[in-house]
Amino acid sequence: MELGAVHRTAERCRPRRERSECEHGRPLNCGARHDPAEPLVGQPLCPDCYDYTAHVLWHAHAGKLWDRFVRGVRRHLATAAGLAQTRFPEHARLSFARVAEFQRRAAVHIHAVVRLDGPAGPDDEPPVWGSTERLMAAVRASVRRVVVRTPYCPAVGELPLRWGTEVDARPLHSQDGSADDDAVAAYVAKYVTKGATDTGAGTDHRLSSRDDIDAAPVSPHVRALMGTCWRLGGRPEYEPLHLRRWTHALGYRGHILTKSRAYSTTYAVLRAERADHQGESLPSSDQSVVASHWRYVGSGHSPGAASIAAGLAADFAMNRVMARWANDGDGGDAV
Ligand SMILES: [Zn+2]
Ligand SMILES: [Zn+2]
Numbered sequence: 159m160e161l162g163a164v165h166r167t168a169e170r171c172r173p174r175r176e177r178s179e180c181e182h183g184r185p186l187n188c189g190a191r192h193d194p195a196e197p198l199v200g201q202p203l204c205p206d207c208y209d210y211t212a213h214v215l216w217h218a219h220a221g222k223l224w225d226r227f228v229r230g231v232r233r234h235l236a237t238a239a240g241l242a243q244t245r246f247p248e249h250a251r252l253s254f255a256r257v258a259e260f261q262r263r264a265a266v267h268i269h270a271v272v273r274l275d276g277p278a279g280p281d282d283e284p285p286v287w288g289s290t291e292r293l294m295a296a297v298r299a300s301v302r303r304v305v306v307r308t309p310y311c312p313a314v315g316e317l318p319l320r321w322g323t324e325v326d327a328r329p330l331h332s333q334d335g336s337a338d339d340d341a342v343a344a345y346v347a348k349y350v351t352k353g354a355t356d357t358g359a360g361t362d363h364r365l366s367s368r369d370d371i372d373a374a375p376v377s378p379h380v381r382a383l384m385g386t387c388w389r390l391g392g393r394p395e396y397e398p399l400h401l402r403r404w405t406h407a408l409g410y411r412g413h414i415l416t417k418s419r420a421y422s423t424t425y426a427v428l429r430a431e432r433a434d435h436q437g438e439s440l441p442s443s444d445q446s447v448v449a450s451h452w453r454y455v456g457s458g459h460s461p462g463a464a465s466i467a468a469g470l471a472a473d474f475a476m477n478r479v480m481a482r483w484a485n486d487g488d489g490g491d492a493v
Contacts, residue, residue: 162208164263165198182206200262201379210386217409218399219306230300239287251275260359311395361406383408
């Protein structure tokens with residue numbers, strides 16, 4: 159399965175030795191060096207080749223894929239430590255902060271910070287088996303194995319959805335060596351930049367008709383994604399995905415920032431960092447904007463700042479998920 163190549167800001171966009179065309183007569187190569195500001199960046203080389211259905215369905219299942227990923231990490235850690243899964247909470251606690259970022263191709267890209275503490279949470283030393291290396295190995299293994307199948311639909315079939323084959327996972331340390339929540343906040347804030355509206359990958363309000371889609375101030379690519387979302391949303395098999403309701407976010411129902419409650423102290427820091435990184439100041443009265451982009455879910459963890467006993471940052475690139483699907487392996491890295 160291939161989602162399709164988009165124009166990108168690589169050294170050269172899509173260089174090929176031989177000029178070749180897709181079945182619709184459009185070139186498969188692009189020798190341009192695109193400026194990031196060019197509207198063409200993130201648009202498919204051929205909209206007819208692009209798999210809009212898979213793109214939207216991936217968005218609609220990203221939350222489930224994430225839940226299974228977290229369970230998988232816990233399971234891998236338990237197995238590596240020789241523990242029954244049910245005993246895991248007696249020995250360790252896994253928590254995370256996650257940021258969803260809309261890329262130029264209007265695909266969600268997930269950045270996550272995963273940490274392992276002792277059973278009492280952030281103030282508790284992790285178990286001896288809970289090394290950074292083991293946590294990273296568990297993250298990588300879970301990313302590779304997790305799969306979600308779309309509900310069967312006669313027109314689409316049943317699509318297996320996965321994360322990409324490439325994961326950028328690395329240990330996260332603060333500058334002075336004493337890892338703390340501020341370091342996590344700084345890391346996450348780098349990626350908490352824009353909601354769907356800011357990147358042009360959607361609108362900030364719900365769309366309630368095809369006319370709304372036609373009138374939305376978005377690129378042809380995003381409009382095609384919205385149209386796909388609306389069309390698939392009319393199929394009874396996909397009713398639980400609420401695709402029409404989430405057309406403005408291209409089927410993605412998740413929050414932009416999701417975190418375990420262990421990270422609650424970083425909320426204020428994130429706001430400040432976000433302003434820093436964007437080179438702008440958020441008006442303090444603008445709570446609604448921040449809240450709509452940065453809602454979080456609790457996971458039953460006790461709140462409180464603490465040291466990161468073992469932390470790692472994992473970058474689950476949606477675009478690389480697409481690359482995995484691509485036959486020629488170049489479907490990824492839109493920007
Ligand atoms: Zn190009
Ligand atoms: Zn084509």
